[in-house]
Amino acid sequence: MRRVFVLALLFGGMQLIRPLGSPGYGSESLLAFGFLILAAYAAGELASDAHIPKLVGYVAAGIAFGPYALKTVTAEAVADLSPVSSLAIALIAFLAGAELRWSEVRARGLAIIRILGAELLLALVAIATFLVLLRNHVSFLKGNPFAEVLAFSLVFASIAIAHSPAVTMALLSETRANGPVSRTSLGVVLISDVVIVLLLTATLAVARALVPPAGADMPALTIFAVAWEVIGAAIVGVVLGALTSLYLRFIRRELFLFAMLVAFFGSEIAGLLRVEPLLALIVAGFVTENFSRPEHAAAMREAMERAAAPVFVVFFALAGAAIALPDLASLWFMVLPLAVVRSGAMWAGCRIGIRWSGLAPEEHGVLREHLWAGLIPQAGVAIGLATVVARTYPSRGGQIQALFLALVAVNQLVGPILYRRALVNSGEVPGPAATPAPLPTPDSA
Amino acid sequence: MVAWAVVTASLALLLAVAAGYLAAHVAFDWLARRYLIVSGAEYLVLGILLGPQVSGLLSETVISNLAPVVTLALGWTGMIVGAQLELRELIMRPAREFRIAFAESSMTFLVVAALEFVALRSPLSDTSAGALIAAVATGAMAVASSGVGIALVADVVGASARVLDQLRMSARIDVVVAIVIFGLMLCVHHAPAPTSRPLTTTEWAVVCAALGVVGGTLFHIFLGDTPDRDRLFVALVGGIVTVTGAAAYLRLSPLLAALFFGVVLVNTTARPAALLETLTRVERPFYFVLLIFGGATWVPSHRSLIAPVLLFLLARAASKIGGSRLAARMNGALGELGEHWGRGLLGQGRIAIAIGLSYVYQEDLPYQNLVFTIAIASMLVTEFLSARIARAAVTAHLDHGEA
Numbered sequence: 001m002r003r004v005f006v007l008a009l010l011f012g013g014m015q016l017i018r019p020l021g022s023p024g025y026g027s028e029s030l031l032a033f034g035f036l037i038l039a040a041y042a043a044g045e046l047a048s049d050a051h052i053p054k055l056v057g058y059v060a061a062g063i064a065f066g067p068y069a070l071k072t073v074t075a076e077a078v079a080d081l082s083p084v085s086s087l088a089i090a091l092i093a094f095l096a097g098a099e100l101r102w103s104e105v106r107a108r109g110l111a112i113i114r115i116l117g118a119e120l121l122l123a124l125v126a127i128a129t130f131l132v133l134l135r136n137h138v139s140f141l142k143g144n145p146f147a148e149v150l151a152f153s154l155v156f157a158s159i160a161i162a163h164s165p166a167v168t169m170a171l172l173s174e175t176r177a178n179g180p181v182s183r184t185s186l187g188v189v190l191i192s193d194v195v196i197v198l199l200l201t202a203t204l205a206v207a208r209a210l211v212p213p214a215g216a217d218m219p220a221l222t223i224f225a226v227a228w229e230v231i232g233a234a235i236v237g238v239v240l241g242a243l244t245s246l247y248l249r250f251i252r253r254e255l256f257l258f259a260m261l262v263a264f265f266g267s268e269i270a271g272l273l274r275v276e277p278l279l280a281l282i283v284a285g286f287v288t289e290n291f292s293r294p295e296h297a298a299a300m301r302e303a304m305e306r307a308a309a310p311v312f313v314v315f316f317a318l319a320g321a322a323i324a325l326p327d328l329a330s331l332w333f334m335v336l337p338l339a340v341v342r343s344g345a346m347w348a349g350c351r352i353g354i355r356w357s358g359l360a361p362e363e364h365g366v367l368r369e370h371l372w373a374g375l376i377p378q379a380g381v382a383i384g385l386a387t388v389v390a391r392t393y394p395s396r397g398g399q400i401q402a403l404f405l406a407l408v409a410v411n412q413l414v415g416p417i418l419y420r421r422a423l424v425n426s427g428e429v430p431g432p433a434a435t436p437a438p439l440p441t442p443d444s445a
Numbered sequence: 446m447v448a449w450a451v452v453t454a455s456l457a458l459l460l461a462v463a464a465g466y467l468a469a470h471v472a473f474d475w476l477a478r479r480y481l482i483v484s485g486a487e488y489l490v491l492g493i494l495l496g497p498q499v500s501g502l503l504s505e506t507v508i509s510n511l512a513p514v515v516t517l518a519l520g521w522t523g524m525i526v527g528a529q530l531e532l533r534e535l536i537m538r539p540a541r542e543f544r545i546a547f548a549e550s551s552m553t554f555l556v557v558a559a560l561e562f563v564a565l566r567s568p569l570s571d572t573s574a575g576a577l578i579a580a581v582a583t584g585a586m587a588v589a590s591s592g593v594g595i596a597l598v599a600d601v602v603g604a605s606a607r608v609l610d611q612l613r614m615s616a617r618i619d620v621v622v623a624i625v626i627f628g629l630m631l632c633v634h635h636a637p638a639p640t641s642r643p644l645t646t647t648e649w650a651v652v653c654a655a656l657g658v659v660g661g662t663l664f665h666i667f668l669g670d671t672p673d674r675d676r677l678f679v680a681l682v683g684g685i686v687t688v689t690g691a692a693a694y695l696r697l698s699p700l701l702a703a704l705f706f707g708v709v710l711v712n713t714t715a716r717p718a719a720l721l722e723t724l725t726r727v728e729r730p731f732y733f734v735l736l737i738f739g740g741a742t743w744v745p746s747h748r749s750l751i752a753p754v755l756l757f758l759l760a761r762a763a764s765k766i767g768g769s770r771l772a773a774r775m776n777g778a779l780g781e782l783g784e785h786w787g788r789g790l791l792g793q794g795r796i797a798i799a800i801g802l803s804y805v806y807q808e809d810l811p812y813q814n815l816v817f818t819i820a821i822a823s824m825l826v827t828e829f830l831s832a833r834i835a836r837a838a839v840t841a842h843l844d845h846g847e848a
Contacts, residue, residue, distance in 0.1 A: 002666060005666060006663065006666055006667050009659075009663055009666070010663070010687075013659065013691075017691050017694060017695065019638065020638045020644070020652070020695055021638065021691075021694035021695040021696065022638075022694070022696070023694065024693075024694075024696070024806075024808060025509075025512040025513070025516060025693065025806050026509075026510075026512045026513030026516065027513070027516065027690055027693035027694040028690075028694055029513055029690075030513040030516055030517060030686060030689060030690030030693060030694075031687065031690030031691055031693075031694045032690070033513070033686050033690065034683055034684075034685075034686030034687030034688070034689070034690045034691075035687055035690075037679065037682060037683035037686060037687075038663070038667060038680075038683040038684070038687060041667075041679055041683065042667065080513075254729065256726055256727065257727075257729065257730045260730070305675075306674075306675060306678060309675050309678060309679050310678070310679050310682045310683065313679065
């Protein structure tokens with residue numbers, strides 16, 4: 001009741017303030033930022049009370065108060081707050097990297113790559129096949145030669161199979177889950193982002209060869225550019241992580257400010273050098289975690305988590321505010337089957353991958369049953385890749401982007417619920433979060 | 446090319462903040478203790494050097510894009526001032542300390558505002574109203590005193606004399622009076638709201654106070670009874686960003702609205718220590734942002750500025766010293782405090798810069814460059830040596846008392 005009152009008070013306050021003021025010096029975006037922190041946080045707690053992940057509440061608040069529903073937060077304010085999203089992604093990536101221990105990478109790395117390979121390949125084939133079969137109902141495929149249909153189906157599929165490190169990290173942080181499902185799902189989603197960048201480069205190259213883009217505003221995606229994006233990111237990450245470790249060893253002061261600086265700095269440097277920022281920060285987090293004293297690394301992680309708390313709330317609320325409800329409404333007949341095909345393929349891919357993984361047999365059962373759910377959420381880097389496609393093919397790419405964002409909207413709302421349920425049911429969530437009555441799993445349903 | 450330049454500027458800013466932050470820890474903390482030098486003015490100079498007027502490393506676009514962060518720094522500054530007004534502690538202080546502090550700040554305001562009004566009205570002003578607004582703003586800035594130098598003297602000298610108590614109290618009250626005067630001035634001179642009937646001055650003042658009070662109430666409802674520090678931080682950040690953003694959106698003073706917010710918080714929370722600890726943990730980054738961007742935002746006045754700036758510096762020094770002596774005499778405390786105790790209030794800290802920046806951010810106010818130049822000049826001249834001046838005032842009186 002208290003949370004509903006907070007939301008009502010905030011909404012009422014915004015309605016009173018709006019007609020009395022005027023934007024200037026970014027005041028509107030500042031107001032929207034503060035409003036989203038409080039409103040989304042309150043919505044997240046409401047969701048938590050209903051045994052739904054908090055971040056679904058954050059996203060729901062973004063949808064409700066965003067430019068397509070109540071319009072409390074305008075489209076301009078959402079655009080102005082995009083640096084918050086960049087910062088959030090940087091913090092998430094660093095924290096995700098810091099979750100990886102070298103010993104665990106050695107022990108589980110090969111298994112993760114096998115699982116990832118199986119599920120991505122199966123999902124890619126399943127989504128592309130689905131689109132080819134329904135090509136007469138898909139706006140960007142209708143009436144085209146089969147080769148083009150195949151190429152653009154693969155382009156779409158290569159971004160549609162992306163996962164979300166942001167959601168995975170946020171849920172692991174919220175539930176404090178620890179175990180085979182959480183560790184394996186984190187490893188898979190972290191590596192998948194790199195694979196998907198490479199995959200899109202390949203499929204887009206095929207599409208460009210078949211249908212050269214006419215006068216599009218698009219930098220060439222050469223193999224060298226992609227290689228630099230990955231290798232350069234690793235170099236930047238190692239340097240940044242080493243500098244962070246040195247700071248932790250010799251100075252160790254004002255870690256809160258330092259954590260923010262590392263995230264900002266890493267993000268800016270990656271942008272400047274045109275390397276993949278997510279990968280650079282993941283590597284930086286990994287190097288910091290594994291090459292610092294445990295107590296120093298823990299202090300840094302804690303400072304970063306604290307700095308990230310309000311940023312995450314706004315990041316997911318902004319993701320919700322960006323969901324175009326009209327597009328979602330008009331594409332639902334295509335989006336819902338697509339989401340089902342994607343989820344089914346990931347479920348099957350995980351089972352195959354786990355069989356090949358070489359992991360201890362006692363882990364197979366729990367992973368087979370629950371791992372797939374951690375791969376359903378979508379956001380982050382994939383949205384950026386969809387923008388690349390839209391810029392390459394302004395007309396057709398725009399249609400691909402609209403369909404993809406509608407798919408993301410569904411996966412962003414349903415995915416976290418499935419993942420949280422999987423973590424709870426696999427017994428990896430400590431304390432009260434594990435108490436909700438288990439819901440039926442897909443296997444048992 | 447443009448994107449490259451902007452990114453480079455952002456990186457330069459990050460490096461500047463990082464270097465400044467490390468310098469503050471490694472060098473200036475030591476310098477402050479060893480030589481009684483107050484850190485702060487150097488960040489202002491750094492901002493001027495990075496800004497469009499000198500190197501152009503921070504372009505006007507970058508400065509404009511980061512304006513919300515600076516506005517938030519204004520709000521955070523106001524909230525920290527408000528959070529120091531804990532009634533349970535204030536009511537323990539003798540009433541005479543308040544009388545002396547208010548008398549000194551009132552006299553400083555009246556003298557400086559009156560002299561600046563005369564100076565601006567005759568050679569520079571097109572209308573008396575414009576001169577009056579600028580004069581009130583400069584008067585408010587003149588009232589503000591930095592407590593940093595006084596705190597440093599208290600730490601280093603270790604004296605717990607009555608004069609130090611009065612200096613601490615006066616610095617605290619000066620800052621509050623300065624923020625309130627400036628905030629009320631914005632309520633008086635307020636551009637009409639775009640889509641509603643014009644609100645009166647009283648209504649704007651009520652709105653400004655209500656932002657802080659409602660924000661404080663919301664904070665408590667939001668926070669509930671939990672002792673969770675992460676939740677406290679989110680509630681605090683959400684509250685201050687909302688209050689500051691709302692005040693800026695309504696063209697009111699973020700400093701004043703946030704001050705009300707801080708007062709409500711510190712006097713209603715069951716855990717004021719945790720609140721203050723959370724507040725001060727983020728204080729330093731915002732302090733850097735305020736000063737560096739304050740310096741970068743500075744634009745030289747097109748009008749003759751030497752006379753008003755010099756007049757401000759002289760009038761402020763005279764009214765601080767004279768006003769404090771008069772206030773002490775009126776309250777029968779001259780013997781205890783000494784004739785020159787007001788010198789300890791000469792340091793002009795971040796509040797003057799905050800008021801100057803708030804003035805610049807109000808697009809329709811006159812003499813913006815001049816008012817902000819006065820704020821910067823005053824801080825550059827006084828802040829660096831404020832601790833030494835304060836120590837001179839304190840030790841002179843102690844020596845005199847002992848003699």
